[in-house]
Amino acid sequence: MTIAFFSCHPYEQPFLEAANANHRHQLTFLPQLLTPETVHLAASHDAICVFVNDQLTGPTLQRLASEGIRLVALRCTGYNQVDIPTARQLGIRILRVPTYSPHSVAEHAVALLMALNRKTHLAYQRTRKNNFTLDGLMGFDLYGKRVGVIGTGKIGMMFSRIMLGFGCHVLAYDKVRSAILQQLGVEYLPMEDVLASSDIISLHCPLTPETHHLINEASLAQMKPGAYLINTSRGGLMDARAVVEALKSGQLGALGMDVYELEDDFFFADWSGQELPDAELNTLTHLPNVLVTSHQFFFTAEAMEQIAHTTLNNLTYLEQQRLPDDCLVVG
Structure with missing residues (x-):
């Protein structure tokens, strides 16, 4: 052939x-x-x-x-x-x-979370300039935190198991509940309860008409103030404009994203030295509490x-x- x-x-x-x-x-x-x-x-x-x-x-x-x-x-x-x-x-x-390899995606989600929490992306930029101060780099212990997982298929299950290994309390939402995760201590709740109770939300669900802009102005308002959001699933799960506003207001504490709804025009290409014509993506790549990678979770x-x-x-x-x-x- x-x-x-x-x-x-x-x-x-x-x-x-x-x-x-x-x-x-x-x-x-x-x-x-x-x-x-x-x-x-x-x-x-x-x-x-x-x-x-x-x-x-x-x-x-x-x-x-x-x-x-x-x-x-x-x-x-x-x-x-x-x-x-x-x-x-x-x-x-x-x-x-x-x-x-569900490990590749789940581990990348964890990498984004860890970098954002411990500010390693910011510390790296500082130490390259011989700046070894700690101001603004404080993170928090993951141990004991509530981690909400939206979608517990193979990747969501793997991410949940890693978070359990950190000593987190994992809350989950999925139409189909995993008996294995429940045996491990994962608690399934309605979506609104997962959003309201979690310190960290990680998206691992497919993009369908039902899940398009699952993260929007209303769902962001339901989250705990200062919660972290991780998206290594599909860009269309998030309303980028609403996410930017939530980051600016402090309602959303940090964002780690490896996907973007309009990524077709930008990802896998070199835009060095050019300002991105997409206002939301341009803002997200310049906020200190946002870490953007270009669809490399599979890599x-x-x-x-x-x-x-x-x-x-x-x-x-x-x-x-x-x-x-x-x-x-x-x-």
């Missing part, structure tokens, strides 16, 4: 090539983002593979179909960027990576290896008609 990989960075290629060793597909690596204007690059290929910021909109899918492309592999878990009705109508199969060697292997396996398994059900989004 000939496969065109869009939005493919040099650091991905060794993992994909290694995973392809036993499959022997023909891989074409393209740095371009998939858009209606770049679809022509997929010509003469049997399938394409895309990443999180490649938008499989109706027009893009229409042009893919006109190029004879009927198979799209996502090298990511989420598929909110896919126009599913149009894909189904055009007969385009969409595959995904249903899971990969460990273990996760990259798993993503590459699952992606190539999906394409081969589909040919052999033995694709796991949870890998198929549209088909």
Whole structure:
């Protein structure tokens, strides 16, 4: 099978090539983002593979179909960027990576929390200038704090277990409760109670119409004043404007985010020396109590290896008609 990989960075290629060793597909690596204007690059290929910021909109899918492309592999878990009705109508199969190293995401959420709490990002900037004062760097003990976890799937479960290891009291909200977490002492509560009781909130739920802007002016007002918010899930879970206002007023004590609702225009690109045209993102990257990373929660060697292997396996398994059900989004 000939496969065109869009939005493919040099650091991905060794993992994909290694995973392809036993499959022997023909891989074409393209740095371009998939858009209606770049679809022509997929010509003469049997399938394409895309990443999180490649938008499989109706027009893009229409042009893919006109190029004879009927198979799209996502090298990511989420598929909110896919126009599913149009894909189904055009007969385009969409595959995904249903899971990969939940440790990578959960550990990155913890890294953001620890850096914000102990001000290590600020201390690093100071000591590089030979400033070894401690003013403004005080944090707090995580031990005994209430940590609210919104969404307790594989990643939320892993984050919860880490927080339990710190000696935190973990509160959780999810439509489906984990018996394992309950046995470990996690307390499930209604969403409003989790927000009102937690010193720290970490988001680990998918982006759906129901969860879009889950964190908004109303839910921020329900939180404990000065609470910390961590988002390593999906940018669309937060209303950025409301979050900025809550940070400025002190209602929100700190924010750690690895995702942003409009990240497609900025993440994975170098904007050094330029002011971001997005007012909210520009503000967030300059507030001292905010730590922004650019969608790197998946970026460990273990996760990259798993993503590459699952992606190539999906394409081969589909040919052999033995694709796991949870890998198929549209088909």
